[in-house]
Amino acid sequence: MKKIIMEKIREDCYFDSAHPCCNSLINSKLFYLFIVLVLLTNSTFYGQLVGSSTVKANFGVEGDAYANTLQFPNVEVPPVALPNPAGTDDWFTNSGPGSGVINQTNTANWNSLILSNDRNYPFEVRQSNTTPSLPFPYPIVLGNGVPYLWIDSVYGRDTQTGQGRQDSSRFDQTSDKNADNPSTWNLGIGDVPQKDDIIDVYAHLRGTGPKPPTPEDDRPFTNLWAFIGGSLRETNGSKHIDFEFFRTIVGYTLGGPNFTNTGPDGGRTAWTFATDNLSTPVNENGKIVIPGTLIVSVDYENGGDRPDVRIRVWMNQNDIANFNSRPSRPFNIIANTFEQGELSGNFGYVRIESITTGTHVWGRVNLEGSTLAPPWGTLEGPNGAKIANYLEKQLVEVAIDLTAFGLDRRDETLVDPCSNLLGSLLVKTRSSAGGNSDSFTSELKDFAGPYVFGRSTNPTVSLAKGAPLSCTNTCTTLTATVNDTAGISVVFTDSNGNLLPADGPEPDFTRVVCTPGTYTVRVDAYAFPGCFRTDSVIVNPYTPNDLTVSCPQAVSINACATPEAIQTAFNNWKAGFTVNNNGGGGLVSNIAQVAALQLPPLCGGNVAFQLNAHDNCNTEESCNSTFTITPVPSVNITEPEDDSINACAGEEAILADYNAWKAQFSVSGGCTPQGVLTGERALNYCGDNITLTYTVNDKCFTQQVRTANYIITPAPAVIVSNVQDASISACASEADINAAYAAWLGSFGVSGGCNPQGGFTGPTTMPNICGG
Numbered sequence: 001m002k003k004i005i006m007e008k009i010r011e012d013c014y015f016d017s018a019h020p021c022c023n024s025l026i027n028s029k030l031f032y033l034f035i036v037l038v039l040l041t042n043s044t045f046y047g048q049l050v051g052s053s054t055v056k057a058n059f060g061v062e063g064d065a066y067a068n069t070l071q072f073p074n075v076e077v078p079p080v081a082l083p084n085p086a087g088t089d090d091w092f093t094n095s096g097p098g099s100g101v102i103n104q105t106n107t108a109n110w111n112s113l114i115l116s117n118d119r120n121y122p123f124e125v126r127q128s129n130t131t132p133s134l135p136f137p138y139p140i141v142l143g144n145g146v147p148y149l150w151i152d153s154v155y156g157r158d159t160q161t162g163q164g165r166q167d168s169s170r171f172d173q174t175s176d177k178n179a180d181n182p183s184t185w186n187l188g189i190g191d192v193p194q195k196d197d198i199i200d201v202y203a204h205l206r207g208t209g210p211k212p213p214t215p216e217d218d219r220p221f222t223n224l225w226a227f228i229g230g231s232l233r234e235t236n237g238s239k240h241i242d243f244e245f246f247r248t249i250v251g252y253t254l255g256g257p258n259f260t261n262t263g264p265d266g267g268r269t270a271w272t273f274a275t276d277n278l279s280t281p282v283n284e285n286g287k288i289v290i291p292g293t294l295i296v297s298v299d300y301e302n303g304g305d306r307p308d309v310r311i312r313v314w315m316n317q318n319d320i321a322n323f324n325s326r327p328s329r330p331f332n333i334i335a336n337t338f339e340q341g342e343l344s345g346n347f348g349y350v351r352i353e354s355i356t357t358g359t360h361v362w363g364r365v366n367l368e369g370s371t372l373a374p375p376w377g378t379l380e381g382p383n384g385a386k387i388a389n390y391l392e393k394q395l396v397e398v399a400i401d402l403t404a405f406g407l408d409r410r411d412e413t414l415v416d417p418c419s420n421l422l423g424s425l426l427v428k429t430r431s432s433a434g435g436n437s438d439s440f441t442s443e444l445k446d447f448a449g450p451y452v453f454g455r456s457t458n459p460t461v462s463l464a465k466g467a468p469l470s471c472t473n474t475c476t477t478l479t480a481t482v483n484d485t486a487g488i489s490v491v492f493t494d495s496n497g498n499l500l501p502a503d504g505p506e507p508d509f510t511r512v513v514c515t516p517g518t519y520t521v522r523v524d525a526y527a528f529p530g531c532f533r534t535d536s537v538i539v540n541p542y543t544p545n546d547l548t549v550s551c552p553q554a555v556s557i558n559a560c561a562t563p564e565a566i567q568t569a570f571n572n573w574k575a576g577f578t579v580n581n582n583g584g585g586g587l588v589s590n591i592a593q594v595a596a597l598q599l600p601p602l603c604g605g606n607v608a609f610q611l612n613a614h615d616n617c618n619t620e621e622s623c624n625s626t627f628t629i630t631p632v633p634s635v636n637i638t639e640p641e642d643d644s645i646n647a648c649a650g651e652e653a654i655l656a657d658y659n660a661w662k663a664q665f666s667v668s669g670g671c672t673p674q675g676v677l678t679g680e681r682a683l684n685y686c687g688d689n690i691t692l693t694y695t696v697n698d699k700c701f702t703q704q705v706r707t708a709n710y711i712i713t714p715a716p717a718v719i720v721s722n723v724q725d726a727s728i729s730a731c732a733s734e735a736d737i738n739a740a741y742a743a744w745l746g747s748f749g750v751s752g753g754c755n756p757q758g759g760f761t762g763p764t765t766m767p768n769i770c771g772g
Helices: 002-015 031-041 107-116 563-575 591-596 651-662 734-746
Strands: 054-056 059-061 123-126 140-143 146-157 167-171 187-190 198-208 223-232 239-246 288-290 294-300 308-316 347-353 361-365 378-380 385-387 395-401 423-430 444-453 461-465 476-482 488-493 510-513 517-525 532-539 548-550 555-558 578-580 605-614 620-630 635-638 643-646 666-669 674-678 688-698 701-713 718-720 750-752
Touching (some): 059 361, 059 395, 198 444, 294 395, 461 517, 476 488, 476 517, 510 517, 555 563, 591 605
Parallel strands (some): 555 620
Antiparallel strands (some): 146 198, 308 347, 361 395, 423 444, 461 476, 476 510, 605 620, 674 688, 718 750
């Protein structure tokens, strides 16, 4: 036993050189007396020196959950007396002057939801007092007459697996570890061992000594304290709980497989630090540039009254070497404690300790007996029974002086003046003690959260202007809209940077301006020096005659255009009528009548409109325009006179004359007139009379028909002489006979017709004069 205790003390003194018992303890003559004290007091020494029951910043940390009560005493050796419990704060209150930081007003509803959901209803309750004490963004609450900044508080109830229930937020049996990149964790719904099943979690941030921040010290407090607590479903055995504080707002859907937005550096936000800036008289090597993720591991064994509390920060491995020699470092790191995990890259968790000596962490378990649970009760045992009191060894509380560890800073170099104190809280349980009495690397089992925690600031502002300046609106109101009105200052300036005084109590988010120009609003977060946002608007000038009317140019379009083209032109013409008084009041005009204007007749006509307007500026304006459809040009029809020709002219001449006569039918003018000739047929060249009809059509034209006749007159009748038979006596003289015969032949002839020709057939010689 002596050897075991000695080794334990050697180990703890290695991990915590600030332990007051470590200074020359092992080699001193008091060593064995020390061992005896350990055996007699049943105390345990841990990696980080942890004090017993206490009241810090007027908040009780002694194993019970209620204000005005300090149920479990300090058990240090020698014990430290606790103050009068009256007026001390805690998680809840039921009577007395002390305050509970968790809101209890909805207790009946939480009770109802727990019972109606088979005692497996997760919920979250926030801080009881959130009214800011301006100019601070946080409430200042008196505790025993002393002011404290209540920065944030949260209570969380987790789901449970008692009596066959399913936990909706657990690690899904894949050996997930604390130092792993959270993106590798497998989350889900299922069973959780009773000893690892989270029921209640608590967290509270409190500042002492509220003060105005300065460029040298941007903190609105003197000291920052973190109070955390939790309970599990089982009271026996060892307990291993982690409170991990992310700098981001971690996303998660209950029952889902993973977290989102945990941080950019191996899944978290790494603490980064400045190097020496030779331009300043102070060596800044080690000052915080980016505050990162941190984790508080709480472990306590069955029978132990105080938990083992170890604090780790997420760092780049490259920053580990010689870190403790940096002059402006916020804390010391403990050698050989850097832990990396799956897909964590060059980043990991390393244990830290305060640069200053003494006790900076206090913790207590309700070892000696039961204590009152939240107003809506708690859950315990294999069946997850709802009970009114925490059973002994079920509740653990821890107080941490964050200022002593240098963890109360945001961005000491003001790279990001709006950086937050924390961001999100995730509470987890681990399976076992692990190696070297440090279970940090053992398998994760259950989790509660994430909960937004550690009030952050990210002021936003947008500036809007009212109605434009006009003859009737000579001033306009500028209105600034912000996302959070607590703890901010608001300043308005004009184009020349001159301040615009407030019209009412500060913060006044409006200003009335009557002059054109560019106006800017600036919102500063009081508790975060250098953190501000701006927005600007331009107020435009106006002219006294700010009423304008506009009419389109006159349009003239020929009726020969298509109806579609005419309609489009008409619509465009109407769209050209406008009225604008630049926001001036009392506008009266007849512009609404434009929509009712009708298209004039498509074959010709016009529409005229005069646009009239006036407003409160006593301005009258008018204009006019006309839309005209010009008529179709007249249609000109030409047709020939009746004509005739004698049949004796011959076919060729007749045909040529006929075609020349027919070609005289024609039409011109109009849009696209069409003439159609009917009545044509083959000519009878011996005599004919043809009547041709010419029909003309066009747009916007009444059909007309013209006719003409072409006559072929017949040739005169052909007349052939009627010659009678003749005779003469042969006794006549030959001369008489020849003369009579010649006369008879000469009586044959033809006349009439065009050019008749006659001829004899047969012999024309005179017969024998003797008879024949």
